[in-house]
Amino acid sequence: MGSGREFAFTDQDFARVRKLLYERAGISLSPIKKYLVYSRLSRRLRATGFTTFEAYLSRAEKDAEEMEAFTNALTTNLTSFFREEHHFPILADHVAKFAGKRPVSLWCSACSTGEEAYSMAMTMADLYGDFTSQVKILATDIDTNVLEQAEKGVYPIERIEKLDPALVKRFFLRGSGKMQGQVMVKRALRDMITFDRLNLLDDNWPMKGHFDAIFCRNVMIYFDKATQYRILKKFVPLLQPDGLLFAGHSENFYQAVDLFKSLGKTVYRISPEAMRQQERAG
Numbered sequence: 001m002g003s004g005r006e007f008a009f010t011d012q013d014f015a016r017v018r019k020l021l022y023e024r025a026g027i028s029l030s031p032i033k034k035y036l037v038y039s040r041l042s043r044r045l046r047a048t049g050f051t052t053f054e055a056y057l058s059r060a061e062k063d064a065e066e067m068e069a070f071t072n073a074l075t076t077n078l079t080s081f082f083r084e085e086h087h088f089p090i091l092a093d094h095v096a097k098f099a100g101k102r103p104v105s106l107w108c109s110a111c112s113t114g115e116e117a118y119s120m121a122m123t124m125a126d127l128y129g130d131f132t133s134q135v136k137i138l139a140t141d142i143d144t145n146v147l148e149q150a151e152k153g154v155y156p157i158e159r160i161e162k163l164d165p166a167l168v169k170r171f172f173l174r175g176s177g178k179m180q181g182q183v184m185v186k187r188a189l190r191d192m193i194t195f196d197r198l199n200l201l202d203d204n205w206p207m208k209g210h211f212d213a214i215f216c217r218n219v220m221i222y223f224d225k226a227t228q229y230r231i232l233k234k235f236v237p238l239l240q241p242d243g244l245l246f247a248g249h250s251e252n253f254y255q256a257v258d259l260f261k262s263l264g265k266t267v268y269r270i271s272p273e274a275m276r277q278q279e280r281a282g
């Protein structure tokens with residue numbers, strides 16, 4: 001890639017980008033994504049004033065802030081409210097078993113711009129009959145740009161067009177004036193969620209304790225099987241013994257049957273084998 005383009009982008013540059021993204025975010029970029037990578041990263045070259053990918057990548061390797069911008073530019077953040085909607089009644093039925101008896105803790109582990117975490121919160125508010133402080137939702141992502149949008153909870157009105165109008169009325173405020181054409185999630189819904197940056201690839205995750213459910217949807221597809229396994233292994237001690245793990249529609253964890261068993265519909269529970277190991281470890 002070179003002639004006719006603003007910046008030269010050699011196969012070596014592309015290989016270096018792939019290696020860096022794999023090392024820092026676990027993301028295995030397909031070799032056919034060269035043009036996509038060029039277009040996303042050339043914006044970073046323009047913003048930083050570099051004229052070659054070689055110089056830009058050397059900066060990104062050394063500078064944590066630019067590495068964050070590099071990662072943000074290359075993540076795929078596609079999401080929507082109630083995406084793969086069959087999961088939400090399963091979550092509600094599961095939590096209903098102990099709702100009101102003890103606090104509930106949920107983790108949305110690749111939350112992108114927030115729609116998934118807000119869908120979990122709406123499901124819980126429906127179950128409890130109101131916004132509730134009994135349910136805490138942790139929502140994390142590696143990408144700081146999407147987290148900023150998620151925190152704001154402001155979306156173009158088209159994003160909620162397919163939702164039930166009664167649900168929209170209950171959970172969203174319609175913008176007017178400068179906010180015309182946008183909707184904002186209600187504060188009380190927002191208050192059920194804590195947004196934070198977390199790289200699933202990191203060795204140490206700060207949170208402890210037992211989640212009743214972990215949503216890890218449409219992110220594992222970017223990781224190779226070994227990376228997926230490592231992450232799945234770390235989910236086990238963070239889940240309640242009967243906790244649920246939700247995966248994306250095109251993901252399966254059959255390479256980790258010793259850790260998770262499928263309940264169908266891309267929902268998983270800790271396998272008996274992993275449970276025994278957990279108990280032995282105390």
Ligand SMILES: C[S@@+](CC[C@H](N)C(=O)[O-])C[C@H]1O[C@@H](n2cnc3c(N)ncnc32)[C@H](O)[C@@H]1O
Pocket residue numbers: 024025026027075076077078079080083109110111112113116140141142143146198199200201216217218219222248
């Ligand atoms: C396609 S979106 C999926 C969003 C949502 N879970 C859903 O299913 O609609 C994938 C998200 O994974 C995030 N991601 C990619 N690599 C990650 C990593 N190493 N740690 C945490 N999040 C990551 C991306 O930033 C992106 O927001």
